[in-house]
Amino acid sequence: MADRRVDPDDGAAYTWDEFSVYYKGKYKKKAIEEYWEECKPVKKGKDKAKGKGKGEEPKAKAKAKVKAEPKAKAKAKAKARKPPGAFKVCVCGGAGGIGQPLSMFIALDPNVKELSVFDLNIAMVPPAGVAADLGHLDKKSEVKGYVAELGKPAVTDLDPECLKGCNLVLIPAGMPRKPGQTRDDLFKVNADIAKGIVEACAKHCPEAILAMIVNPVNSIVPAMAELYKKKGLDPMKIVGVTTLDCVRASKFVGQITGKNPNFINVPVIGGHAGITIMPVFSQDKTAATIDQEKIAELDKRVQDAGTEVVNAKNGKGSATLSMGYAGARLGRSILAGLAGRRRVECAYVKSDITDLPYFTSKVVFGEGGVQKVLPIGELNEYETKRLEEAKAALKIEIETGVKYAEANELNC
Ligand code: NAD
């Protein structure tokens, strides 16, 4: 029979499970353990013989308590928690393939008070139309559309209200791949698009987190972060969105193991293109059960998942819906962090955890945005080798971005 102890707080006896469930969330685990040590154990015979006395009755009470108290506790906890945020978010390229589903997920987030949907006058749907549509969702967010003319700099031509006061700017604006293209092929055109938007953010919302979805993430993020640094702004505000790699890795592990991907969380480190995408299967307990001989193939599937979608869409774009979902997952985590509820997500940021200046690893998002860049953690033999391969390829793509920043300025 499990050891039961009397809680001096109410004089009732509890098992460790009941006790720890009750106090979980109220106090740190160590404090609960210390308090448990202070509680007097119930003598075995006494506990049984007591009938409706203090030792027996609490059993039912404890059960009820375990069931009822978490509710009360949850209520108290909810009260103690900070209220949901009232943040302003902008989606640049918000009327595009990713932009529309992403804007929808963001409009649903209770931390969002205002959402700007920004796009060009050549977008497939006017941003005002996307905003009108999303504006009918029965959520607290107010959605507004903003348009800019193709070829005119956002920094001078975009209504400043679009970005002013933004806490988070999600940036899928840019060209997607076609079959046969690499992400790197998009650099020339997309770097200039990203720079135009980043310029406007530097002017109107320099404190905002800028989440770069536009490809090639591996080069665009260093380019924009270095431009920010040159301007005297914080390069850690520039965050590369690689969440879709984690989403895919967890999905594929779920398919192979027959387990629910909801409970699978494979970190994907390195970068976001080809062999720079490095899933760390050994760090997820479900993925770690997969036979090592199947890992190379699974690893390759995650690396090539973007191309799988590009080919299936046959020249009509790349991943948009899964990216909208993944971008929103990161966006929600960033906003939760800003609201005081820290979240951990993999993201591609300026980093010193390897010998490369930019790297994807787990990042803690908190009140100030990127709170902490976490180390890679333990790798097995296969992963240790893969890391060297990933870093060699990533290094070249980082250099492309750094060179772009050396040759350009933010004009704002
Ligand atoms: P899309 O063509 O459907 O949409 C892009 C939108 O950006 C369009 O509406 C376009 O009008 C708009 N746009 C272009 N220039 C702009 C500017 N200067 N200001 C404002 N808006 C502008 O493309 P998509 O499928 O949404 O993909 C967008 C980008 O995201 C691509 O570069 C793609 O490669 C990338 N992507 C990244 C990931 C990732 O994991 N990071 C995943 C999928 C796609």
Ligand code: LMR
């Ligand atoms: C993806 O991974 O789906 C994106 O990077 C888009 C692409 O070009 O593959």
